[in-house]
Amino acid sequence: MATDIKDNGHPRRWRNESHRPWLGSILLVALALLGSGCRGWQEPTALAQPQPSTEEAGPIVVDVATAQAAAAEARSYTGSTQPVRQVSLRSQAEGSLLNLSYNVGDTVAQGQVVGTLEQTLLQTAVGEAEAELAARQFEVTRAEAELADIRTRINQANLDLQQARNDAQRLRTLANEGAIAEQTAEQAETTLGGAQQALTSAQEQVRTREQSVAAARQRVVAQQAIVQETRQRLSFANLTAPLSGVVLERVVEPGDLVRPGEAVLTLGxxxxxxxxxxxxxxxxxxxxxxxxxxxxxxxxxxxxxxxxxxxxxxxxxxxxxxxxxxxxxxxxxxxxxxxxxxxxxxxGTTTNAVLVPESALSVGEGGGQGGRPGGGPGSAPSGGGNNGQATGQGGAPGNQIFVLQPQGDVFVAAPRSVQIGERSDGQVTVLAGLSPGDRYIVRSGQPITPGATVQPSLLSD
Structure with missing residues (x-):
């Protein structure tokens, strides 16, 4: 029941407050009855409906792509240029460096004189060696002269021996005939013996002198080698380039004392x-x-x-x-x-490689949604997702991709072992096992098993 009253001249509707609880109770009961009736109509139907199997659901819808050859990018390396040959010009003699005519970057020819050393000491050594050679040669000359004298005495001794032998024979004949005294014949025989001894002694002296001459000559040969060496050292005072090239480094400066074996220039x-x-x-x-x-x-x-x-x-x-x-x-x-x-x-150019998304490696391991359950891309397979398939050529388990093979009017998923290379930005390089033009499964909403029937989605290539 409502009554219109006026408050300060304005009408206002008044409701009886005691009616509000009764109206709310009626609404709650109606809503409860309505909800229970709906559940009683839906639940028997849901329980009676069987769950469809995968075979009854039809082919698995998958995203398919066509393999494209990866860009053939050659590896790039950095290095430094070097001469094909590089040698150090080293001094073979000791001396102060008088001059060095070439600097870094200058071109020199093989055999060209590039610097000189102080030659005073070297020239002194040559003079001493030549003087010693002259002395050795004089020894040879004196020994040869003595040998010649001895050989002359041998000739004279041979003549004396022959004369003494003749005299001894003649006197021995006369003594036997009684023409002369026996003593005279004996003296002649004694003279013959002395002549024989003189000849033998002279012959021994010849052999000794011949050995002395041979030794003196050997000393001369040795001294000649020393003279040649000192002259060679004197020639080493002129530093010559061992090859034609460019001066790469200048090690010493004029005035420095250079020792044998010390580097002077580096040539290339x-x-x-x-x-x-x-x-x-x-x-x-x-x-x-x-x-x-x-x-x-x-x-x-x-x-x-x-x-x-x-x-x-x-x-x-x-x-x-x-x-x-x-x-x-x-x-x-x-x-x-x-x-x-x-x-x-x-x-190192790679021309047969194929670049695919990493999700293509996991379509048989839990759906292939760009990753694997319990791990990121590239983790080891779990459960029976691979169905016992062989590992890829790379040696890591799970290196396989499912490719599409036509079978009548439908497509089936066939596993393909692959050899993978570098991974970058969600992409992986397939080095072997997948060729350009092959159609492969990029991702799937369900796990893929070998031989499963699949259907390319509308988003496929």
Whole structure:
């Protein structure tokens, strides 16, 4: 019941407060009955409806892509240019450096005199050696003269012996006939014996003198070698270039005392240039002897040079596992200097690689939504997602991709073991096992098993 009253001249509707609890109770009961009736209608239907199996649900809808060849990008290496040959000009004699005519960067020819040493001491040594040689030669001359005298005495002794033998025979005959005294014959025989001894002694002296002459001659030969050596040392006072090239380093300055074996200049042959780079041991299979490479020099912008791999070091650095590799390139006119920064490309180009999303490696391990349950991309497979399939060529389990194979009017998923390379920004390089043009499964809302029937989604290539 409502009554209109006026408050300050304005009408106002008044409601009886006792009616409000009764109305709310009625509304609550109605809503409860309505909810219970709806549940009683839905629950029997839900319990009676069977769950569909995968086979009854039809093919699995998957995202499919066509394999595209990865961009063939050659690895780039940096190194420094070096002469094809580099030698140090070292002094072979001791002396003060008088002059050094060439500086770093100057070109020298083989055999050209580039500096001189003080020659006074060397000339003195040559004079002493020559004087000693003259003395030795005089000894030979004197020994030969003595030998000649002895040989003359031998000739005379032979004559005396022959005369004494004749006299002894004649006197012995006369003494036997009684013509002369026996004593005279005996004296003649004694004279014969003395002549024989004189001849034997002279012969022994000849042998001794001959040995003395031979020894003197050997001393002369030895002294001649010493003279030649000292003269050679004197010639070493002129420092000559051992090869044609460019002066790379000037070690000493005029006025310095230079000792034998001490470096004076460093020379380099720049008719060819060698670029030394360091290659990681895992990439060494991409490099071979005789392989061509492209070289650019920062000091010569806009120019490219062609070189060849001429040496691969058999030893790698134990810490960095880097292997030195030498690349030789021609250098007409010696335009390329030593120690310049060089960039080498054209080694280790990958031409058959395919770039795929990392999710393609996990479509058989829990749905392939860009990752794996319980781990990120690249983690080991869990459960039976791989269905016992073989591992990839890379040696890590789970390196496989499902490719599409037509079977009648439908497609089936076939596992393909692959060899993977580098991973970057959610992409992985497939080195082997997948070819450009193959259609593969990128991702799936359900785990894929070998032989499963699949259907490309509308988002597929």
């Amino acid at each position: 042959d720049l008719s060819e240039v060698v670029v030394v780079i360091e290659v990681a041991d895992r990439n060494l299979s991409d490099v071979r002897l005789g392989q061509s490479a492209t070289v650019t020099i920062d000091a010569l912008p806009g120019e490219t040079f062609r070189g060849q791999v001429t040496r691969i070091s058999p030893l790698a650095d134990r810490t960095s596992r880097l292997v030195p590799v030498e690349i030789t390139l021609p250098n007409p006119g010696s335009r390329i200097g030593s120690g310049l920064l060089a960039r080498v490309t054209g080694l």
